Amino acid sequence: MNIYHNKKVLKVEKVTKEYNHKNIIEDIDIYLNQGEFVTILGPSGCGKSTLFNVIAGLLKPEQGKVWVNENDVTGKTGIVSYMYQKDLLLPWRNVIDNGILPLEIKGMKKDQARQMVMDMLPIFELAEDGEKYPDQLSGGMKQRVSLLRTYMFSKEIMLLDEPFGGLDAITRLKMQTYLLDILKKIKGSVLFITHDIDEAIFLSDRIYVITGAPAHIVEELQIPRKQISSQEDILSGELSPLRNQILKLL
Numbered sequence: 001m002n003i004y005h006n007k008k009v010l011k012v013e014k015v016t017k018e019y020n021h022k023n024i025i026e027d028i029d030i031y032l033n034q035g036e037f038v039t040i041l042g043p044s045g046c047g048k049s050t051l052f053n054v055i056a057g058l059l060k061p062e063q064g065k066v067w068v069n070e071n072d073v074t075g076k077t078g079i080v081s082y083m084y085q086k087d088l089l090l091p092w093r094n095v096i097d098n099g100i101l102p103l104e105i106k107g108m109k110k111d112q113a114r115q116m117v118m119d120m121l122p123i124f125e126l127a128e129d130g131e132k133y134p135d136q137l138s139g140g141m142k143q144r145v146s147l148l149r150t151y152m153f154s155k156e157i158m159l160l161d162e163p164f165g166g167l168d169a170i171t172r173l174k175m176q177t178y179l180l181d182i183l184k185k186i187k188g189s190v191l192f193i194t195h196d197i198d199e200a201i202f203l204s205d206r207i208y209v210i211t212g213a214p215a216h217i218v219e220e221l222q223i224p225r226k227q228i229s230s231q232e233d234i235l236s237g238e239l240s241p242l243r244n245q246i247l248k249l250l
């Protein structure tokens with residue numbers, strides 16, 4: 001995303017989480033600056049979603065703390081927004097009424113919530129689709145609705161857990177570009193999960209590589225954003241040392 005500030009909006013400090021007395025993630029220290037795009041890159045099953053569940057307050061860690069804007073939010077839900085790989089749209093609600101769900105839960109009147117969502121539709125490239133139902137949408141459109149709904153929940157910090165994992169390769173590439181365009185307009189801070197190295201390099205300002213059992217952060221990498229203007233750049237010779245470095249870590 002390129003333009004971000006050095007204000008830490010999220011800090012994860014020495015977090016350890018176990019299942020059945022076995023550590024799954026251990027001693028995780030990460031942070032997210034305001035407006036920054038940071039990816040947690042790691043192999044399938046290593047514990048990335050567990051980390052997100054701790055950050056979202058859905059799981060309490062055995063050790064460590066989660067801070068949002070310097071407030072201790074460990075084990076508290078409702079502060080950061082969380083988008084899953086599966087779109088989880090309600091099939092009986094149209095795009096607008098799916099989008100207003102988080103606002104309704106917060107107690108906002110339906111008319112006001114609908115207006116807020118309608119105002120955002122063009123940004124999410126859904127200007128013509130507000131009245132459509134999920135079964136009338138393509139996979140990429142469904143993920144844009146999910147992203148819109150995630151944004152309506154909390155504009156400040158968004159956790160995106162493999163949001164493009166279920167899409168075909170071409171739609172996935174298109175969605176990566178959409179996501180960067182949308183983020184330029186809404187100026188959110190994003191923590192993103194993927195196990196796709198090229199996706200991580202294309203989207204991120206910074207990458208944490210997580211691996212091992214228990215999973216821990218093995219490397220933090222700053223991405224040379226100036227060298228990346230399109231997905232083709234990822235395959236250029238200049239970035240191949242970075243890709244190889246990540247491959248060796250995983």
Ligand SMILES: Nc1ncnc2c1ncn2[C@@H]1O[C@H](COP(=O)(O)OP(=O)(O)OP(=O)(O)O)[C@@H](O)[C@H]1O
Binds near residue numbers: 024043045048
């Ligand atoms: N509720 C649970 N009880 C016990 N073990 C669990 C539970 N949830 C996850 N695990 C285990 O914790 C480990 C990490 O799972 P997690 O879903 O966090 O990994 P992940 O990196 O997000 O995987 P993927 O990329 O496949 O989504 C796995 O071995 C999983 O089986």
